[in-house]
Amino acid sequence: MAQTFETVGVVGLGTMGAGIAEVFARSGRRVIGVEADDAALERGRGHLERSTGRAVAKGKLTEDAQREILGRVTLTTSRADLADADLVIEAIPEIMEFKRVLFADLDRVCKPSAVLATNTSSLSVTAIAAGTSRPGRVIGMHFFNPAPVMKLVEVIHTVVTDDGLADDIAALARSLGKTPITAGDRAGFVVNRLLLGYLNHACALLEAGVAGRDDIDAAMKLGVGLPMGPFTLLDLIGLDTSYEVCEVLFRETRDRRHAPAPVLRELVTAGLLGRKTGRGFYSYGEAAPATPEARQAASVSTVGIVGGGPEAATLATAVERAGFKPVVAESADLTPVGDADVVLALSDRPVVELAVRLPHPERLAGLHLVGDEVAEVASTVLTSPETTAAVHDLVQILDRTPVMCGDRAEFVVNALLYAYLNDAVRMLESGYASAGDIDTGMRLGCGYPAGPLEMLDAIGLEAVRDGLRALYAEYREPAFAPVPLLDQLVTAGVRSIREYAG
Numbered sequence: 001m002a003q004t005f006e007t008v009g010v011v012g013l014g015t016m017g018a019g020i021a022e023v024f025a026r027s028g029r030r031v032i033g034v035e036a037d038d039a040a041l042e043r044g045r046g047h048l049e050r051s052t053g054r055a056v057a058k059g060k061l062t063e064d065a066q067r068e069i070l071g072r073v074t075l076t077t078s079r080a081d082l083a084d085a086d087l088v089i090e091a092i093p094e095i096m097e098f099k100r101v102l103f104a105d106l107d108r109v110c111k112p113s114a115v116l117a118t119n120t121s122s123l124s125v126t127a128i129a130a131g132t133s134r135p136g137r138v139i140g141m142h143f144f145n146p147a148p149v150m151k152l153v154e155v156i157h158t159v160v161t162d163d164g165l166a167d168d169i170a171a172l173a174r175s176l177g178k179t180p181i182t183a184g185d186r187a188g189f190v191v192n193r194l195l196l197g198y199l200n201h202a203c204a205l206l207e208a209g210v211a212g213r214d215d216i217d218a219a220m221k222l223g224v225g226l227p228m229g230p231f232t233l234l235d236l237i238g239l240d241t242s243y244e245v246c247e248v249l250f251r252e253t254r255d256r257r258h259a260p261a262p263v264l265r266e267l268v269t270a271g272l273l274g275r276k277t278g279r280g281f282y283s284y285g286e287a288a289p290a291t292p293e294a295r296q297a298a299s300v301s302t303v304g305i306v307g308g309g310p311e312a313a314t315l316a317t318a319v320e321r322a323g324f325k326p327v328v329a330e331s332a333d334l335t336p337v338g339d340a341d342v343v344l345a346l347s348d349r350p351v352v353e354l355a356v357r358l359p360h361p362e363r364l365a366g367l368h369l370v371g372d373e374v375a376e377v378a379s380t381v382l383t384s385p386e387t388t389a390a391v392h393d394l395v396q397i398l399d400r401t402p403v404m405c406g407d408r409a410e411f412v413v414n415a416l417l418y419a420y421l422n423d424a425v426r427m428l429e430s431g432y433a434s435a436g437d438i439d440t441g442m443r444l445g446c447g448y449p450a451g452p453l454e455m456l457d458a459i460g461l462e463a464v465r466d467g468l469r470a471l472y473a474e475y476r477e478p479a480f481a482p483v484p485l486l487d488q489l490v491t492a493g494v495r496s497i498r499e500y501a502g
Contacts, residue, residue, distance in 0.1 A: 003172075005029070007084060009088035010033050010034070011089070011090045011092060013041065013048075014043075017044065019051065027176050031073045033073055035077055041076075051146075079106065085114055087116075088116050090119060094121065115169070117139050121245065122245045124187070125157075126158040126159065140154065152441060154191065155169045155173065156182075156184070156189055183433040186432055191446060194423050195446060197249070201416055202220075203263050204261050205415065209406060210405055211405035216231065219374060223373065224371075237274070238274050243260045246261075302340045303344065306345040307328075307346030308328075322397050338360070342364075344391065345366045348470070351364065352381065356382070364383065366411070367391070374400060375400040377405065388404070392404060409470040409474035410470060418467045419471065421455060422468055425453075435502070438453060439453050439498075461494065461497060468480055469481075
């Protein structure tokens with residue numbers, strides 16, 4: 001029979017811990033909140049009162065309901081008061097030694113049947129459980145901030161977790177109005193493992209000079225439909241937190257892509273941690289720069305387009321409507337565009353390979369249309385500054401946001417997106433999370449419009465596989481090599497990875 005967990009303890013009443021306490025109190029359960037001292041306890045009380053007070057102000061709670069919720073929470077500085085708790089969740093700082101000491105004490109204080117849960121976002125649940133006499137009753141229950149609002153809860157089981165316990169905790173999460181996903185005990189679990197790999201990769205592209213901060217953010221927000229760009233999100237999470245999670249991931253995987261980017265280390269060392277310090281990748285509290293207006297592309301009348309198919313035809317139509325003369329050439333014969341003022345290459349090949357075949361290689365730039373709003377503009381080492389500026393302006397005239405980047409495999413959007421999708425397939429292949437849980441985790445945990453496996457199916461398995469091959473050939477980074485499962489599915493003619501995974 002599933003456990004009901006009527007009395008719940010929460011140790012650590014910072015923003016996250018107080019939010020977790022509120023969630024359980026809202027469900028009608030008795031909550032015992034524990035802090036280290038009276039001052040910390042009062043801060044925790046303040047978090048609870050302000051959070052529920054905001055709900056009252058927005059009309060989401062009545063004042064009577066607020067009093068009932070707060071009345072269910074007992075605040076104390078004594079861990080001994082947790083003796084009768086059915087479940088205790090810790091929400092203390094992400095320092096393994098602190099957690100191991102706490103769990104050893106909880107093991108001593110709590111009744112044998114009690115479940116001890118950690119809200120860690122990345123540390124090993126197995127290592128935490130190993131310091132207790134009840135490792136089978138220790139589990140991960142990772143809420144997302146702010147806990148009363150975010151719907152996702154990651155339930156993390158270990159190799160020694162009691163049979164049925166993960167199911168009981170998942171059922172408990174559902175009773176709280178949350179959506180649980182279940183995963184094995186791997187660094188970063190589902191959401192942070194996928195998210196931080198992607199964010200760290202964005203830092204690497206920035207450091208390599210492939211594209212600038214604003215261009216990368218615009219590419220992923222406007223081109224892919226993510227809630228915010230990677231650098232805006234890093235500043236929101238906190239660069240110190242991001243750095244530490246990357247360190248945890250790297251210690252487990254030894255994957256170079258998880259090694260924190262040097263720019264993260266530099267900013268963290270300088271104390272520039274993002275929004276919480278007023279400066280990170282961006283500076284906060286300053287007026288935002290004015291958005292530049294589109295202007296006439298200087299000295300351009302004829303626009304050459306290298307490429308074929310519907311995309312080239314659509315681009316030619318848009319160019320003509322904007323008042324320019326389009327000239328289209330297939331990649332095999334570039335003669336028609338030889339005298340064009342600028343040449344736009346719609347090609348999967350390195351753009352410079354086409355540039356050297358033109359009488360005026362300095363006039364060519366790569367162009368990748370992303371969705372309905374973005375166009376990536378790739379300049380080669382031969383592209384002149386005048387051409388780069390002209391194509392930038394032309395893209396604006398075409399009512400798209402230009403993302404300026406170097407002539408590198410898959411430019412910006414696909415370089416970041418395909419590597420992230422490959423990580424999701426790797427996670428599925430390893431068997432420690434289901435396809436549904438992987439997609440649900442990224443949709444609910446990060447607010448993404450679709451999960452990674454849903455995105456993969458929408459783009460096409462073969463297109464992503466081929467893009468990854470191009471990335472691997474360019475960067476020689478093992479993490480970019482298509483996961484064997486993806487390669488096998490394409491070879492077998494499977495069109496949907498979610499249907500394959502059931």
